[in-house]
Amino acid sequence: MKAPEAWYNVLADLDLDLPPDLPPPAYRDGARLDPQVPLSLIRQEMSRKRWIPIPAEVSERYARWRATPLRRATELEAALGTRARLYYKYEGDNPSGSHKLNTAIAQAYYYKAAGATRLAVATGAGQWGTAVATACRMFGLECVVYMVRTSLETKPHRRTIMEMLGATVIASPSDGTEAGRRFAAERSGTLSIALAEAMEATRRPGTRFCAGSGETYSLLHNTVMGLEAHDQLAEHEEHADIVVAGLGAGSNFAGLAFPFLRPGPRPTRCVSVEPAACPKLTRGRYAYDFTDSSEQNPLQKMYTLGSRFTPPSMHAGGLRYHATAKVVSALYDRGLVEAVAYQQREVFESAVLFARAEGVVPAPESAHAVHGAVVEAAKADRDGRSPAILFSLSGHGLFDMAAYRSYLDGQVDEDIDVTDEDIERSLAHLPAQPEPV
Amino acid sequence: MKAPEAWYNVLADLDLDLPPDLPPPAYRDGARLDPQVPLSLIRQEMSRKRWIPIPAEVSERYARWRATPLRRATELEAALGTRARLYYKYEGDNPSGSHKLNTAIAQAYYYKAAGATRLAVATGAGQWGTAVATACRMFGLECVVYMVRTSLETKPHRRTIMEMLGATVIASPSDGTEAGRRFAAERSGTLSIALAEAMEATRRPGTRFCAGSGETYSLLHNTVMGLEAHDQLAEHEEHADIVVAGLGAGSNFAGLAFPFLRPGPRPTRCVSVEPAACPKLTRGRYAYDFTDSSEQNPLQKMYTLGSRFTPPSMHAGGLRYHATAKVVSALYDRGLVEAVAYQQREVFESAVLFARAEGVVPAPESAHAVHGAVVEAAKADRDGRSPAILFSLSGHGLFDMAAYRSYLDGQVDEDIDVTDEDIERSLAHLPAQPEPV
Numbered sequence: 001m002k003a004p005e006a007w008y009n010v011l012a013d014l015d016l017d018l019p020p021d022l023p024p025p026a027y028r029d030g031a032r033l034d035p036q037v038p039l040s041l042i043r044q045e046m047s048r049k050r051w052i053p054i055p056a057e058v059s060e061r062y063a064r065w066r067a068t069p070l071r072r073a074t075e076l077e078a079a080l081g082t083r084a085r086l087y088y089k090y091e092g093d094n095p096s097g098s099h100k101l102n103t104a105i106a107q108a109y110y111y112k113a114a115g116a117t118r119l120a121v122a123t124g125a126g127q128w129g130t131a132v133a134t135a136c137r138m139f140g141l142e143c144v145v146y147m148v149r150t151s152l153e154t155k156p157h158r159r160t161i162m163e164m165l166g167a168t169v170i171a172s173p174s175d176g177t178e179a180g181r182r183f184a185a186e187r188s189g190t191l192s193i194a195l196a197e198a199m200e201a202t203r204r205p206g207t208r209f210c211a212g213s214g215e216t217y218s219l220l221h222n223t224v225m226g227l228e229a230h231d232q233l234a235e236h237e238e239h240a241d242i243v244v245a246g247l248g249a250g251s252n253f254a255g256l257a258f259p260f261l262r263p264g265p266r267p268t269r270c271v272s273v274e275p276a277a278c279p280k281l282t283r284g285r286y287a288y289d290f291t292d293s294s295e296q297n298p299l300q301k302m303y304t305l306g307s308r309f310t311p312p313s314m315h316a317g318g319l320r321y322h323a324t325a326k327v328v329s330a331l332y333d334r335g336l337v338e339a340v341a342y343q344q345r346e347v348f349e350s351a352v353l354f355a356r357a358e359g360v361v362p363a364p365e366s367a368h369a370v371h372g373a374v375v376e377a378a379k380a381d382r383d384g385r386s387p388a389i390l391f392s393l394s395g396h397g398l399f400d401m402a403a404y405r406s407y408l409d410g411q412v413d414e415d416i417d418v419t420d421e422d423i424e425r426s427l428a429h430l431p432a433q434p435e436p437v
Numbered sequence: 438m439k440a441p442e443a444w445y446n447v448l449a450d451l452d453l454d455l456p457p458d459l460p461p462p463a464y465r466d467g468a469r470l471d472p473q474v475p476l477s478l479i480r481q482e483m484s485r486k487r488w489i490p491i492p493a494e495v496s497e498r499y500a501r502w503r504a505t506p507l508r509r510a511t512e513l514e515a516a517l518g519t520r521a522r523l524y525y526k527y528e529g530d531n532p533s534g535s536h537k538l539n540t541a542i543a544q545a546y547y548y549k550a551a552g553a554t555r556l557a558v559a560t561g562a563g564q565w566g567t568a569v570a571t572a573c574r575m576f577g578l579e580c581v582v583y584m585v586r587t588s589l590e591t592k593p594h595r596r597t598i599m600e601m602l603g604a605t606v607i608a609s610p611s612d613g614t615e616a617g618r619r620f621a622a623e624r625s626g627t628l629s630i631a632l633a634e635a636m637e638a639t640r641r642p643g644t645r646f647c648a649g650s651g652e653t654y655s656l657l658h659n660t661v662m663g664l665e666a667h668d669q670l671a672e673h674e675e676h677a678d679i680v681v682a683g684l685g686a687g688s689n690f691a692g693l694a695f696p697f698l699r700p701g702p703r704p705t706r707c708v709s710v711e712p713a714a715c716p717k718l719t720r721g722r723y724a725y726d727f728t729d730s731s732e733q734n735p736l737q738k739m740y741t742l743g744s745r746f747t748p749p750s751m752h753a754g755g756l757r758y759h760a761t762a763k764v765v766s767a768l769y770d771r772g773l774v775e776a777v778a779y780q781q782r783e784v785f786e787s788a789v790l791f792a793r794a795e796g797v798v799p800a801p802e803s804a805h806a807v808h809g810a811v812v813e814a815a816k817a818d819r820d821g822r823s824p825a826i827l828f829s830l831s832g833h834g835l836f837d838m839a840a841y842r843s844y845l846d847g848q849v850d851e852d853i854d855v856t857d858e859d860i861e862r863s864l865a866h867l868p869a870q871p872e873p874v
Contacts, residue, residue: 095795164845
């Protein structure tokens with residue numbers, strides 16, 4: 001299979017006007033946003049071109065572990081007794097252990113080209129921090145990681161690996177930033193607070209903030225997954241009838257699914273799987289919202305639970321973000337992609353079934369896709385269909401053994417309940433919405 | 438690169454009479470050994486044929502992750518400022534996380550073909566147990582793992598992953614076997630005791646004991662590593678001047694190095710690296726010894742520290758075995774391979790240097806090879822040479838974060854001292870040696 005030479009921009013193939021970003025209320029009086037993001041990335045963010053060439057410096061680093069494997073889960077099929085054909089795209093076999101390295105490398109390249117010497121990032125479960133730490137090493141940049149405290153405490157090894165890679169790791173909320181001190185009461189932290197802290201870190205010269213998942217360019221950089229998978233399936237003389245991927249802020253789902261939305265003879269259903277504990281697509285509102293707790297950044301129109309929503313503690317820390325990417329949101333709003341939400345109990349059950357069958361331990365985030373595929377296979381069997389189902393194994397779970405230990409010990413047996421009241425309470429704090437045009 | 442269709446038997450190319458195994462003292466009076474090992478494996482153990490065909494059932498499982506990557510460590514070279522060219526063969530990207538799956542799959546296949554329904558194994562650091570648990574799942578066998586207690590306590594996640602794969606994990610010494618009860622006082626355990634326990638487990642019908650490393654057939658099965666690496670280097674138009682690999686009981690070192698001992702136009706130096714805390718080649722004796730504490734198995738002539746040698750506690754649990762494979766020992770005795778021993782302090786230093794440069798975390802066992810390669814590169818630079826150095830990255834260190842944590846926290850800064858008296862005291866218990874012929 002030939003390596004993709006360009007990223008795929010789904011907006012080129014869709015008749016879709018994205019609602020524009022709006023300045024945050026704090027800046028309505030004429031204050032200016034700092035130019036944080038390099039022009040190269042802004043151009044990608046705004047582009048309607050179908051193909052964005054991958055720079056050689058990025059390609060050559062991708063080539064160290066890409067193309068990633070596409071494997072047929074024959075043992076899982078046998079364990080399920082399904083007639084569906086299950087394929088998974090495995091992104092765990094790279095230095096950082098997840099798909100997030102795809103955009104981390106691209107961003108480190110562009111930020112360095114724009115003069116940055118140090119990148120500041122926020123991380124939930126730690127995958128993004130590990131990815132940026134890895135990418136920073138590749139390009140000779142310093143790296144500071146604000147990690148949600150509750151994740152850091154349950155996954156101390158994530159700190160160790162980031163420090164081994166040369167990064168500085170700080171538990172969020174910290175007392176080193178104004179944003180951290182403001183939310184000191186929420187000791188366990190959220191990704192939203194960590195984001196605000198990392199952005200504040202850019203006050204130091206040479207430091208730039210590097211966003212992990214929701215930006216259109218992060219989605220774009222991850223399309224190498226779907227492009228490869230599409231061609232790998234073709235080598236199996238297969239077409240994906242259904243693509244299933246876990247949904248956090250969106251880069252994993254979009255990276256795998258978007259290339260399957262290209263016009264073609266047979267349609268592909270693209271199913272995003274979110275945790276019942278943080279159900280932004282299935283239970284959130286399509287509205288303008290803050291992307292983080294600092295409330296300093298442009299408002300984006302997205303499916304959101306409100307930037308003040310604090311999801312219940314759960315093992316898939318990477319899926320706790322309150323909203324999802326504006327492009328994914330727009331596609332969902334138009335009915336072009338689907339969404340389901342599952343409880344972590346059932347997600348773990350499928351993850352262990354998968355690990356036993358295939359010998360690979362999924363990250364709890366990735367396990368959502370496993371469960372989604374298992375459910376789709378069962379549905380197909382009931383309906384007498386035998387589709388090819390492609391799902392995303394976006395990262396390994398080798399740092400999540402404590403989570404699996406609790407599951408094996410029967411401590412993940414209760415459903416997490418998010419009430420309508422919880423959601424309404426958070427949505428009440430949405431910023432004022434613009435008048436309809 | 439074409440996948441190897443056969444394993445390579447180094448004995449075919451060497452004029453080397455291996456000293457024969459001898460019955461253990463307990464059986465001198467005519468008692469019979471149980472036929473534990475299937476005839477298929479015994480044949481491989483005794484064979485002098487150069488090539489042993491890999492069965493299709495094994496090949497097709499290898500194909501799920503082999504060929505493993507051969508990567509040039511360009512960033513490490515830059516960090517060292519060396520003119521040597523450093524290549525590493527990476528075996529960590531498979532379901533079990535180390536090279537040990539190469540023989541685990543082959544053995545599970547042969548044991549199942551011989552009628553086994555359950556495999557019992559002993560494991561030090563946990564890699565062997567994880568590998569056999571993975572292989573047992575592939576072939577529908579049950580699996581029971583006796584794990585050295587001190588490793589189990591420092592690496593609880595190893596238990597979790599083995600249990601996820603469906604294995605039963607027991608801390609050794611346990612109170613479920615006679616051997617375990619006999620050595621109950623040595624609470625922290627040794628691989629030797631765990632071996633004795635796993636062998637005893639075979640009293641249950643259908644259960645066979647499955648040895649991980651020192652047997653000639655385990656060495657053989659691992660030669661896929663060296664065969665692939667040889668051809669991968671040829672694709673780079675390279676020849677390995679030096680091959681470096683960590684040495685425990687021998688399968689990793691032999692698997693990578695032996696294919697480079699094939700007759701050819703240019704010689705390859707094969708350097709094994711052992712921990713200073715368990716220096717069987719560099720400070721042991723070439724003598725007949727027990728392979729485990731049960732003293733029930735045939736005596737083998739090997740470099741040994743004595744089966745009662747208890748190495749000081751250290752992080753590379755997989756290298757704590759008291760002896761090394763009889764084939765490796767015979768080659769070393771004849772000067773055909775080399776050996777060095779290093780302190781874990783310096784090994785960790787090179788491991789962190791490697792991780793920062795290459796973005797891959799080595800298992801502490803594999804880190805011995807990293808350090809060995811770093812030392813060889815420095816020597817070559819001093820001598821004005823620029824060799825191609827191939828080293829074995831036999832497994833990932835993602836379950837060894839606690840060890841790296843201690844290193845980063847400055848707790849691995851003292852040398853481990855094994856005195857001549859320690860070694861002499863242990864060697865005093867060697868069984869009576871046969872008269873010279």
